[in-house]
Amino acid sequence: MRIRQFVIVCIISCLAASGMAQTPLANEWCGYTGKSPWLDWYQLHKSEIVHDRGVDTAWLYVPMTVQIVGDNSGNGYFPFENAIRSVCEMNENYADAHIRFYLVPGDAVRYLNNSAWYKHQYSGGSQLINQNKLPNRLNAFVVDDPAGNCGYAWQDAIVLGKKCSGADNTTWSHEAGHHLSLPHPFLGWEGFQWDYSQAAPDEINGFPVEKTDGSNCYFSGDGFCDTRPDYLNNRWFCNNNKESNILQRDPNGIEFRSDASLFMGYANDECASRFTQEQMEAMRENLYTEHSAYIAGDPPFSEIDDNASVALISPVDSQNVQYNNVTLQWNLVPGASFYVVEVSPQASFSPKVYHQVFTGPVTSTTITKGLLNNWNMYWRVRVYNEWDICQPYDNIQVGVFRTKNLTATNELERVVLAELSPNPVPGGFPARLDITSDESMDVALLVTDAAGRVCQSQTLRLSTGDNSIEIPTDHLNAGFYVVSVHNEKGSFTKRFVVTE
Ligand SMILES: [Zn+2]
Numbered sequence: 001m002r003i004r005q006f007v008i009v010c011i012i013s014c015l016a017a018s019g020m021a022q023t024p025l026a027n028e029w030c031g032y033t034g035k036s037p038w039l040d041w042y043q044l045h046k047s048e049i050v051h052d053r054g055v056d057t058a059w060l061y062v063p064m065t066v067q068i069v070g071d072n073s074g075n076g077y078f079p080f081e082n083a084i085r086s087v088c089e090m091n092e093n094y095a096d097a098h099i100r101f102y103l104v105p106g107d108a109v110r111y112l113n114n115s116a117w118y119k120h121q122y123s124g125g126s127q128l129i130n131q132n133k134l135p136n137r138l139n140a141f142v143v144d145d146p147a148g149n150c151g152y153a154w155q156d157a158i159v160l161g162k163k164c165s166g167a168d169n170t171t172w173s174h175e176a177g178h179h180l181s182l183p184h185p186f187l188g189w190e191g192f193q194w195d196y197s198q199a200a201p202d203e204i205n206g207f208p209v210e211k212t213d214g215s216n217c218y219f220s221g222d223g224f225c226d227t228r229p230d231y232l233n234n235r236w237f238c239n240n241n242k243e244s245n246i247l248q249r250d251p252n253g254i255e256f257r258s259d260a261s262l263f264m265g266y267a268n269d270e271c272a273s274r275f276t277q278e279q280m281e282a283m284r285e286n287l288y289t290e291h292s293a294y295i296a297g298d299p300p301f302s303e304i305d306d307n308a309s310v311a312l313i314s315p316v317d318s319q320n321v322q323y324n325n326v327t328l329q330w331n332l333v334p335g336a337s338f339y340v341v342e343v344s345p346q347a348s349f350s351p352k353v354y355h356q357v358f359t360g361p362v363t364s365t366t367i368t369k370g371l372l373n374n375w376n377m378y379w380r381v382r383v384y385n386e387w388d389i390c391q392p393y394d395n396i397q398v399g400v401f402r403t404k405n406l407t408a409t410n411e412l413e414r415v416v417l418a419e420l421s422p423n424p425v426p427g428g429f430p431a432r433l434d435i436t437s438d439e440s441m442d443v444a445l446l447v448t449d450a451a452g453r454v455c456q457s458q459t460l461r462l463s464t465g466d467n468s469i470e471i472p473t474d475h476l477n478a479g480f481y482v483v484s485v486h487n488e489k490g491s492f493t494k495r496f497v498v499t500e
Pocket of ligand 1: 030031032174175178184
């Protein structure tokens with residue numbers, strides 16, 4: 001893998017030396033360049049290898065650990081359930097190659113807190129990989145910014161950007177393809193500026209340029225003859241024929257358009273849908289040789305029944321619950337390792353106000369913040385295990401509950417939520433009373449001191465939704481105070497402290 005490292009380092013220093021870019025490779029889709037020495041070896045010996053191996057359709061199973069990186073404080077994690085979806089989608093994309101990915105039992109996911117890895121340049125990426133890479137598995141690191149790319153494959157790991165890891169993104173499949181030796185079909189053109197109306201040169205960055213007649217396909221481009229010529233090194237959209245809109249000319253001046261259906265090209269994710277036969281054979285051989293440690297392990301082969309659904313115990317049937325103290329309870333599902341719990345004010349589960357993945361036999365969770373008062377909330381629990389990461393959810397059970405402030409002693413408390421901050425408040429700085437109200441109404445607000453003397457009074461109009469009220473402390477001595485809010489519906493109070 002040293003060649004990859006060398007090529008990337010070279011590109012950084014070339015760009016830096018020429019002053020072309022503030023951020024090397026910024027806004028690129030993928031940071032992988034060059035061709036692995038293993039692939040050179042394989043393509044040289046391919047006919048003997050294919051002859052020796054014969055017809056081979058055995059399933060090959062690749063263990064993975066996903067390492068999710070947050071900043072120093074642990075903020076910004078890519079949701080693990082989205083990583084599960086990404087691995088599931090990889091399995092769909094690799095099914096024709098008879099390659100299936102699974103998560104290492106007991107070591108499916110790790111979390112790393114390091115701002116210099118969360119958003120990194122290649123030096124940070126190298127440190128991230130080398131300090132955390134685990135043996136005998138595909139290591140997938142998910143970060144906020146992988147050196148200005150959507151992702152890259154480097155130093156025998158793949159690094160993925162959160163923003164390029166959504167539903168139906170092909171980033172994970174593409175980078176795993178690099179990991180298993182595949183270059184871009186436009187190998188050599190990475191980072192190269194070209195006027196495509198001109199006939200291409202015979203060589204680019206030391207690589208022969210592939211021609212449309214296929215005459216040099218084994219030693220040009222990616223070295224695969226069933227991937228057509230492609231020189232497009234920036235993201236591009238496809239036309240209805242799944243080809244590039246951009247017309248290119250080969251070294252003989254023959255016009256062609258790039259094939260958009262390849263995961264390894266730079267066509268938009270929705271255009272890409274396949275690996276070619278030769279690409280699949282190369283990835284499989286890579287697993288038999290360079291990455292044989294992956295397939296030496298024993299996959300757990302533990303399927304969860306596709307018809308299994310998590311039975312919800314409570315709350316269900318629109319039961320009223322205390323909005324800031326809700327305990328959700330459900331039943332275990334045989335074979336499940338991960339329980340993904342989601343709560344949303346919408347039946348569509350978008351947006352989610354709570355989501356959490358629990359590992360192991362967990363059957364309840366208590367939520368104390370994030371749920372609004374006086375709302376219908378929908379909740380569900382999805383299950384996975386390290387092997388069975390693609391679960392259908394046709395018959396998933398959805399629970400509904402109604403949030404209430406059950407501790408309220410009067411109607412005003414029932415319809416508003418109030419929060420006073422900061423507390424204590426330094427004298428001279430205003431305190432803020434945030435009131436969320438279910439309806440618009442007039443209220444009177446009083447600030448009294450510890451002896452019950454009124455220090456401030458005002459009347460206010462609350463609007464439906466969020467209201468922010470400033471309480472000045474300029475004329476208040478250090479000490480204890482009470483804010484009371486009341487109208488004909490009732491009243492509530494908040495205590496606060498003013499410091500020197
Ligand atoms: Zn790439």
